[in-house]
Amino acid sequence: MQLQTSLLTIQQLATEKENENNAFVSFLKQQDADAIDEAVHTLNQSIEPKIDCTACGNCCKSLMINVTEEEADRVANSLHMNRSQFDESYLEKGSSGLMVINTIPCHFLADNKCTVYEDRFAGCREFPALHLPYFSKRLFTVMMHYDRCPIIFNVMEELKVKTGFA
Ligand code: SF4
Ligand code: SF4
Numbered sequence: 786m787q788l789q790t791s792l793l794t795i796q797q798l799a800t801e802k803e804n805e806n807n808a809f810v811s812f813l814k815q816q817d818a819d820a821i822d823e824a825v826h827t828l829n830q831s832i833e834p835k836i837d838c839t840a841c842g843n844c845c846k847s848l849m850i851n852v853t854e855e856e857a858d859r860v861a862n863s864l865h866m867n868r869s870q871f872d873e874s875y876l877e878k879g880s881s882g883l884m885v886i887n888t889i890p891c892h893f894l895a896d897n898k899c900t901v902y903e904d905r906f907a908g909c910r911e912f913p914a915l916h917l918p919y920f921s922k923r924l925f926t927v928m929m930h931y932d933r934c935p936i937i938f939n940v941m942e943e944l945k946v947k948t949g950f951a
Contacts, residue, residue, distance in 0.1 A: 786943060788835055790935045792843055799932035806931065809941070810924050812950050818921040824947050828940045829915035836936050842897035843933055844912050846890040851883050852876060856906045860893075863904045913937045 789795055799806075813821060861871035872884075875892050879885035886892060893901045899909070911917070913927075913934045920927070930937050945951035 786939075786946070788832065788935070788939045789942070790836060790841070792841070792933075792935070795935060795938045796932050799938075806928060806941075809945055809950055810928060813921055813924060813944075813948070816921070816948060818919070821944075821948070822918055822920050824944060825915055825920045825940060828943050828947065829936070832939050832943065833915070833936050836939070839897050841935060842890075842894060843935075844930075845894040845897075845899065845909070847933055848908075848912070849879065849889060850886040850891060850906055850908050851879070851881075852885060852906055854884075856904075857884065860901050860904045860906075863901060915940055 789798070857868065857871060857876065861868050864871065866874070875887060876884045877887040891899075893899055893905075899905055913930060913936050914923070915927075915936065917923070927937060927941070931941055932938070
C-alpha cells in the first residue's frame with residue numbers, strides 16, 4: 786500500500802471514513818489485545834521511518850504540550866534563561882492545572898524543525914505513541930489524532946488489512 790502523507794487528503798479521508806473507523810474501533814476492541822499490540826508495533830516500525838516528520842510537523846502545530854518542572858528547568862537552561870523568564874515567555878497553566886506551552890503552534894518549531902530537540906518534552910518524544918503497549922485501551926486517543934498524523938493514519942489503514950477488517 787502506498788503511504789499517504791498529504792495532510793489535506795488525510796483530513797478528507799478521515800471525514801469520508803468516519804463510519805468505517807467507528808466500526809473498526811469496535812472490531813479492534815473485540816480482538817486479542819496482545820496480538821493487536823504486536824501488529825501495531827510491527828506496522829509502526831515499518832511505516833514510521835518512511836514518513837518525514839520534518840515535512841509535516843503537524844503535531845507541533847496543533848497539539849497542546851504538557852511541561853513538567855524538570856522539563857521546564859532543562860529547556861530554560863538550554864536557552865540560557867532563568868525560570869521566571871522562561872515561564873513568562875513560554876508557559877501557562879492548562880485547564881488540568883498542569884503547565885502547558887502557551888502557544889499552538891509551539892514556540893520552539895522553526896522551519897518545521899524542533900529548536901530544542903535534544904531537550905524536548907516527554908509528550909513530544911512519545912507522540913504518536915504507537916510503540917507503547919495497551920494500544921486497544923488507547924484507541925480513543927489514537928483516533929483523535931488519526932486525521933492529524935500521517936504515521937497514525939497509515940498504521941491504522943494497514944492495520945485494517947492486517948487484521949482482516951478490510
Ligand atoms: S518542543 Fe519541539 S517537538 Fe515539542 S511541540 Fe515544540 S517544536 Fe514540537
Ligand atoms: S509525528 Fe505525525 S503529526 Fe507529528 S510530524 Fe510526524 S507525521 Fe507529522
